[in-house]
Amino acid sequence: MxxxxxxxxxxxxxxxxxxxxxxxxxxxxxxxxxxxxxxxxxxxxxxxxxxxxxxxxxxxxxxxxxxxxxxxxxxxxxxxxxxxxxxxxxxxxxxxxxxxxxxxxxxxxxxxxxxxxxxxxxxxxxxxxxxxxxxxxxxxxxxxxxxxxxxxxxxxxxxxxxxxxxxxxxxxxxxxxxxxxxxxxxxxxxxxxxxxxxxxxxxxxxxxxxxxxxxxxxxxxxxxxxxxxxxxxxxxxxxxxxPRLDTRTLARRAAPVAPDLPVSEALKQADLAGVTSLVVVDSAGRPTGLVSEAAVTAIPEQRRPWVTIAQSARSLEKGMVLALDVTGDALLRAIRETPASEYLVVDEHGRVYGVLATADVDAALAAR
Structure with missing residues (x-):
């Protein structure tokens, strides 16, 4: 039937x-x-x-x-x-x-x-x-x-x-x-x-x-x-x-921040470190979440001292952590399996290397 x-x-x-x-x-x-x-x-x-x-x-x-x-x-x-x-x-x-x-x-x-x-x-x-x-x-x-x-x-x-x-x-x-x-x-x-x-x-x-x-x-x-x-x-x-798709090349360098840090203070730390991405870490330094740039931008400036950075972060899920050497088809497959706007990129020792934005992957594919 x-x-x-x-x-x-x-x-x-x-x-x-x-x-x-x-x-x-x-x-x-x-x-x-x-x-x-x-x-x-x-x-x-x-x-x-x-x-x-x-x-x-x-x-x-x-x-x-x-x-x-x-x-x-x-x-x-x-x-x-x-x-x-x-x-x-x-x-x-x-x-x-x-x-x-x-x-x-x-x-x-x-x-x-x-x-x-x-x-x-x-x-x-x-x-x-x-x-x-x-x-x-x-x-x-x-x-x-x-x-x-x-x-x-x-x-x-x-x-x-x-x-x-x-x-x-x-x-x-x-x-x-x-x-x-x-x-x-x-x-x-x-x-x-x-x-x-x-x-x-x-x-x-x-x-x-x-x-x-x-x-x-x-x-x-x-x-x-x-x-x-x-x-x-x-x-x-x-x-x-x-071949242009490479987590090492495309990842934005990131700064670790405590979850209770105010958004305004977290942005200052990112500016001092010369990075554009933030990763929330626990007291032991283990990454627990990725800060959404879109969410941070949407917070009015006068409210940023009163909002913690954790409120603008997405908890890390299985599939949102990528190794530093993921390239090409493997990278696209990882993104398809776990759709997200940002991914945490770690080195061979599991340390934070940076944040990979899906928008940057799309730009690399669209570039002539």
């Missing part, structure tokens, strides 16, 4: 993998049913309103094919030890959410190729099936599904992100150059070019007189491709900046 999962409907699990469908699928299924009815009527005259049933059945079976395509990716990724969070079907196809990227370009190519390969196999089997199916309606559905799978397989092999072929191009450039980010940029740029070509395709194929359906469909596909390619480009650029 389908259940809601946020903005998606959960269809349960297949082979232990969660499967979801976006509500937008129902819109596309309705469009395929409506626009497909004339085609069904041309090939199977005399069905009457039954043509809508056949067109609707094609829409459902088409997405079953898409689901199998995504399972090709999911099962291959899982065979390589890559955790799969789930599969989602949406209005223009589907995607497989893999928890982490392939560690090598070779595995990335295999995982990316698995989906189109399965689609092409299904298309070939469908063409063979039309030779042995006697029922006219069933033969029509098998024929259309065979063509759809062949188109999906070939289209997804085009070397442009976010298509599977784009991931294969990215992995190929990565293997040849040794630079994963260069592969992402090349494949993402190819995706933007392909998005532009998709947008003009209906005009080229129709001699300048495309149908409304053709223009809308091409626009949706082009928009999806452009968005995916642009996002991949942004991620590639961000990952290129990961």
């Amino acid at each position: 389908a259940t809601r999962d946020g903005r998606k409907l959960s269809l349960g699990r297949m082979a232990g993998i969660p499967v979801h469908v976006s509500p937008t699928w129902f819109i596309v299924a309705a469009v395929i049913t409506y626009w497909g009815e004339p085609l069904v009527t041309d090939y199977l005259p005399g069905l009457g309103n039954g043509a809508y049933v056949v067109a609707g059945a094609f829409a459902v079976l088409l997405y079953v094919s898409v689901l199998l395509h995504e399972f090709g990716h999911a099962l291959t990724a899982r065979a390589f030890g890559l955790p799969v969070r789930g599969i989602t079907l949406h209005f223009l196809g589907g995607y497989t959410e893999i928890e982490r990227e392939s560690p090598t370009p070779g595995r990335d190519i295999v995982v990316s190729a698995a989906g189109p390969a399965l689609s092409l196999v299904l298309g070939g089997l469908g063409l063979l099936g039309t030779q042995v199916v006697d029922d006219d309606v069933l033969r029509f559905l098998v024929w259309e599904l065979a063509l759809a799978n062949l188109v999906v397989g070939v289209f997804n092999l085009l070397p442009a992100l976010p298509l599977d072929g784009g991931h294969m191009l990215r992995a190929t450039v990565w293997r040849l150059s040794g630079d994963e980010n260069r592969g992402t940029v090349v494949a993402a740029r190819a995706g933007q070019v392909l998005a532009a070509l998709v947008l003009v395709t209906p005009f080229v194929l129709s001699g300048g007189q495309p149908t409304l359906f053709g223009m809308v469909w091409a626009g949706l596909v082009a928009a999806l491709m452009w968005t995916g390619a642009t996002q991949a480009l942004a991620v590639g650029r961000m990952r290129a900046r990961l």
Whole structure:
């Protein structure tokens, strides 16, 4: 039974993998049913309103094919030890959410190729099936599904992100150059070019007189491709900046203060020490909390002599203490696991080194 999962409907699990469908699928299924009815009527005259049933059945079976395509990716990724969070079907196809990227370009190519390969196999089997199916309606559905799978397989092999072929191009450039980010940029740029070509395709194929359906469909596909390619480009650029993420470099030096110290006095001590961050420590000098700069700034100056610094501090929680040598992906993962505005950075002896502000991490990632 389908259940809601946020903005998606959960269809349960297949082979232990969660499967979801976006509500937008129902819109596309309705469009395929409506626009497909004339085609069904041309090939199977005399069905009457039954043509809508056949067109609707094609829409459902088409997405079953898409689901199998995504399972090709999911099962291959899982065979390589890559955790799969789930599969989602949406209005223009589907995607497989893999928890982490392939560690090598070779595995990335295999995982990316698995989906189109399965689609092409299904298309070939469908063409063979039309030779042995006697029922006219069933033969029509098998024929259309065979063509759809062949188109999906070939289209997804085009070397442009976010298509599977784009991931294969990215992995190929990565293997040849040794630079994963260069592969992402090349494949993402190819995706933007392909998005532009998709947008003009209906005009080229129709001699300048495309149908409304053709223009809308091409626009949706082009928009999806452009968005995916642009996002991949942004991620590639961000990952290129990961070496800049270093707690030693980004941490602001901090001064330890007693919890009962007035805010005004604590700020004076910070100014004398030439630091901008404060760490609350107990009588033994052990850090117990981080002073929020935003909270301190919000205190009116005339009240600061009467408010203790502990009232502007956040107690240290598990995950808010970082070692001095945390860098790159490990630093981002630590921030995701324990969201906060500041983190305590300690040296190898557990002594206070400084405070890492999330804003400084964001700035390092955004810097050109």
